[in-house]
Every structure is written in structure tokens, then in C-alpha cells.
Amino acid sequence: MTTMSTATDETAPKLPRPPLGARPIVELTGVTAGYRGQSALDGISLALPGGCMVAVVGPNGSGKSTLLKLLLGLVVPWSGMVEVFGQTPRATRRRVGYVPQTGAGDWSFPVTVGEVVMMGRYGRLGLFSRPGRLDRMAVAAALEQVGMAEHMDEQVGELSGGQRQRVFLARALAQQPELLLLDEPLVGVDAVTEQDVYGLLAGLRDRGVTVLFTTHDLSTLADHFDLAVFLNRRVVAFGRPEDVVTEEHLRTAYGPRMSLVQIGGRFFAVDTGAHHD
Amino acid sequence: MTAFGQLLLEPFQLAFMQRALAATVLVGLVCAVVGAFVVWKGLSFIGDALAHASFAGVAAAYVLGQSIYLGAAVAAVATALSITFLSRRARLSVDTVIGVLFAFAFSLGIVIMSRVRNYTGDLFGFIFGNVLGIGSSDLVVIAISGSVIVGVVLLLYKELFFVAFDPVMAEASGLPVAALQYSLLVLLGATVVVAMQAIGIILVVAMLVTPAATASMVTRRFHRIMLLGGALSTVASVAGLYLSYYANVPSGAAIVLVSTAMFLATLLVTNLGSRPRAAAAAAGVGLTAAEF
Ligand SMILES: Nc1ncnc2c1ncn2[C@@H]1O[C@H](COP(=O)(O)OP(=O)(O)OP(=O)(O)O)[C@@H](O)[C@H]1O
Numbered sequence A: 001m002t003t004m005s006t007a008t009d010e011t012a013p014k015l016p017r018p019p020l021g022a023r024p025i026v027e028l029t030g031v032t033a034g035y036r037g038q039s040a041l042d043g044i045s046l047a048l049p050g051g052c053m054v055a056v057v058g059p060n061g062s063g064k065s066t067l068l069k070l071l072l073g074l075v076v077p078w079s080g081m082v083e084v085f086g087q088t089p090r091a092t093r094r095r096v097g098y099v100p101q102t103g104a105g106d107w108s109f110p111v112t113v114g115e116v117v118m119m120g121r122y123g124r125l126g127l128f129s130r131p132g133r134l135d136r137m138a139v140a141a142a143l144e145q146v147g148m149a150e151h152m153d154e155q156v157g158e159l160s161g162g163q164r165q166r167v168f169l170a171r172a173l174a175q176q177p178e179l180l181l182l183d184e185p186l187v188g189v190d191a192v193t194e195q196d197v198y199g200l201l202a203g204l205r206d207r208g209v210t211v212l213f214t215t216h217d218l219s220t221l222a223d224h225f226d227l228a229v230f231l232n233r234r235v236v237a238f239g240r241p242e243d244v245v246t247e248e249h250l251r252t253a254y255g256p257r258m259s260l261v262q263i264g265g266r267f268f269a270v271d272t273g274a275h276h277d
Numbered sequence B: 001m002t003a004f005g006q007l008l009l010e011p012f013q014l015a016f017m018q019r020a021l022a023a024t025v026l027v028g029l030v031c032a033v034v035g036a037f038v039v040w041k042g043l044s045f046i047g048d049a050l051a052h053a054s055f056a057g058v059a060a061a062y063v064l065g066q067s068i069y070l071g072a073a074v075a076a077v078a079t080a081l082s083i084t085f086l087s088r089r090a091r092l093s094v095d096t097v098i099g100v101l102f103a104f105a106f107s108l109g110i111v112i113m114s115r116v117r118n119y120t121g122d123l124f125g126f127i128f129g130n131v132l133g134i135g136s137s138d139l140v141v142i143a144i145s146g147s148v149i150v151g152v153v154l155l156l157y158k159e160l161f162f163v164a165f166d167p168v169m170a171e172a173s174g175l176p177v178a179a180l181q182y183s184l185l186v187l188l189g190a191t192v193v194v195a196m197q198a199i200g201i202i203l204v205v206a207m208l209v210t211p212a213a214t215a216s217m218v219t220r221r222f223h224r225i226m227l228l229g230g231a232l233s234t235v236a237s238v239a240g241l242y243l244s245y246y247a248n249v250p251s252g253a254a255i256v257l258v259s260t261a262m263f264l265a266t267l268l269v270t271n272l273g274s275r276p277r278a279a280a281a282a283a284g285v286g287l288t289a290a291e292f
């Protein structure tokens, strides 16, 4: 597994711009969606090219998770159109991997790490069929990739929060998806693993997988992502990370307290109104 | 032949005891397989409710001269459906709706029964179990429906397992989650009906819960909970029938007593090994056993 660091960023291969006119992998047109009569996203339009790593940023409640759920068909739009690979989200679920924001799953349930990761293969297997050698290999490889191979037979309920996140990531990897939706997958994950995960995702991206990744870590966006979407119930900005995370956009979305501070050549988004002690 | 061997063989030289043994073992196996889900998805209350509700179906079928099993199955499935439907509509917790429906259906059964003149024997057999009165045709019904239930669980095993652990991810993977959850309830209803005559409506929940709970203290692999639960059920059935034969106690109650004894013994043994995890699991499921 490669470990990315800021020092090698300048030389890290950047994805060539997708050819003009290439069909987008993900397309939303005038989509409004929400829960129980309250809208969470208001008429957003977005087209994402294939084979790139896209960050989704925005304040709490800005609709990031809702966007991912729309792409899985877990949330149905009130109006507008959602297309994934040119089809409805429900029709393409098997090609889409998903790591939900923490809290999914019944932690008291007796299930091992290996069994959870195997669930990533179920969509592929279809009803009635049993996992075979290929599936077991994919599970082992996915666990290896997230550094959880030795925990294979442990109960998921007995893992730490960060380890659970890694298991969920492994489940999405075992699915071998063409589109990977990650909802704050690095919450509770240590710094070394975080770098490993970014390296891993960059590797997938280079093999043509499209990665959509929600995060609150604005300072490292430019290090890891090709594109960024700034959400605040609408699309505030969309483009290269350095053009998206700007003072102006931050203030629009977070209010006047948010500012960009430059330290050692890197930008950090900070709350200039808060007291730190 | 030793005297002891004679004691062991004697009961099962009788045809009705052979049928009783076959019936309780079959019922025990089906209950253990479905019981793993009951224990880990907290379905024991709904299982108990379906058992009691099926009594209304039994009574109605008796009055109308229809098949008792058909009546019970219709009542159990209708109750399972109503529980899901009403809890969504009324925005009440599932537990509350179960509490309302379960008492209603059982009362309905009692009212229907009170209109029948000579109801005594047969119908009480369903409430307390009457495994010694099981005929060959009953045994055929139990064997066929039991195989269908276990067969469906095996066919849908990985999907039911996924949905039980994480329904949101199961949905995101494209599994028909609502249909699977509904299937599990129907399987539970069917199991209750299959177990009804052998073990009795009141004690069915013990067959569903106790062996699977005991197995859960020993292993944390879901399929092993089913297998071990099945083995424990079989032991309880055989030992319970001996107890019933020699101590002259009702067979359903005898089987449940043996099953609970194994539960308590396992609780003791796993706690002596001072494994806090097993103790916690035992505390969680102990409540159900304490009801008896
Ligand atoms: N299951 C739900 N039921 C009702 N309202 C919801 C639900 N999920 C989200 N919402 C509402 O929709 C809005 C957008 O939520 P969403 O989860 O998409 O935000 P987010 O950008 O992912 O936030 P966070 O950074 O906290 O994860 C919020 O106002 C939230 O209250």
C-alpha cells in the first residue's frame, strides 16, 4: 500500500481532464429532495465525470449525505432527475459501493468482520447463490487493503470505532464498484490509516473508479481530490478544490466567522470567531 | 438387556410415543433455525403474539369444520400483517401494537370457543400442547411445513442475515429489504403454527427462544447458533418425553423445563469461566427464560 504525503503531492499524477463531451457518470438535473416535507437539497444540478476523486464539502445539514443517498436511490427526489451511469439509481446499485456515515448496523448482532465484508459481494452474487472462492479472495484482499486482515474472525461489535469504519470501507472495496460513495469515512480513523486510505482511493481512481467522498477536512482537499463540490442545500461551488475552497465560498456557507489562513504554504479553514483554550 | 436399557427403550416401543418423538424433534429443529433470528432481532414478543393470535384461527376452523392448521396459519399471517400495517399507520411502537392485537386475537378465540358446546379436549390441546395425541397425518403436515420453512431460511440465508445486521446497507446493495423482513415474519408465523400442536400455544415462544439463547452463550457465529440450537432442542425433546412418560407430566412443559435447565447450566458454566461477554449475553436473554 502506498502512503501519500504532502511532500510527494507535486509529483503525484493528476488525472487528465476528462475529454469534453464524455458522458458524465453521475448527473443530477434540478433535483429537490428532503425528508417529511422539509427539503434538504433545493434544485441542484451537477454532472460528474468518470475516473476522478470528488470531495463533497459543506456545513452540517447542508445535504451531503442526502446527495449520496440520492445516488443510491435510498432517497427519492421530489422533482428533477438523478442518473447514475445513465440509468436510474435503483438499477445501478450493484455497481455502486457505499460507506454510510457512522452508526449503521446492529452492533449487538453476532457477525464477524469477514462476514460483514462478504456482504459486499451479495449484490453481485444475487439471490440463492453462495459465496465461492473468488468471493473469499476478494474479501481477503479488501481486508488486507485496509489493514484488518488479522481481525477477520472477530466480532464486529467488539471493534473500535475506527476499526469498524475500516471494515465498512473493506466491504465497499470487496464489492469492486465502479462508483464509490464514501460518507465521512475517515471520522475516527487515525492519521496513518487516513493517509493509507487516500493512497488506496487514488489507486482505485487511477484504475477508473469514480470516488465521491464527503468530508469536513477542508485544508487537505487540494492534496487528495481532483474536484470538489461545495454544498449548502444548493451547489455553492463546483470545480478544482483550490477554486472551491475560497474565502468567499466559506463565508457564504458557514457565515462570517470562517476564514482561510495560510500556514507553511497550505491553506486552513478556521473559525476566527471561536475561543480556543 | 439391562434394566436401564429397558427403561430407555420402553417408551418408544409405543407408536404414539414414536410419533411424539418425531414431532418434537422436527419442531425443535425448525424452532432453533428461526429462533436464532428471534433471539437476535428481538422478535420473541411478536412470536408469542402470533402464537396466541393463531388460537383465534384454530377456534374458528374448529367451528367451521376446516383444517385447524389452515385456520391457525391464516390467523398468524393476518396478525403479522396487521402489526406491520398498524404500527406504520398509527405511528405507535411495534410493541404497543403487538400488545393490543395479541390480546384481541386471543379473546376472539376464547369467545368463539365459548360458543362451542363440547370443546374441552381438542382445543385445550392446542393451548397446552398435546404431542401424545399427534396422529400420522399431523406428523406429515409438520414434516412438510417444517422442511419448507427450513428450506426457505437456507435459500435466503445470506439475504436474511444481511438484512438482520444492516437493513440500510442491504437496501443500498439492491436487496428487496421490505420483502425479506416480511418473509421473516411469515416464516415466524408458520413456525408457530407448526409447533402449536406439539408444544402448545403458550409454550411455543420457549421453543423459539431458549435453545437459540443457550447456543448464543456458547458461540457467536450465526449459523452455529442455529446448528447448536437444533442439537439442544433435540436433546430437550428426547429428555422431555422421558420425563413426561415416567413422571407423568405434560410433555410440552417437560420439554421446556429441560430446555431451561440446559440454559441455566450453560449460564453457570460460561460464568464460571468468568467471560464477561457471555454473562452480558445471558443477562440480555435471561429475561425471556425468567418468564417461565
Ligand atoms: N432521516 C432523516 N429524517 C429527517 N430529516 C433528515 C434525515 N436525514 C437528514 N435530514 C435533514 O436533512 C438535512 C440534510 O441532512 P444531511 O444528512 O444530508 O446533511 P449532511 O450535509 O450530511 O450533514 P453532516 O455534515 O452533519 O453529515 C438536515 O437538515 C437534516 O436535518
Ligand SMILES: [Mg+2]
Pocket: A064, A065, A066, A101, A183
Ligand atoms: Mg452527513
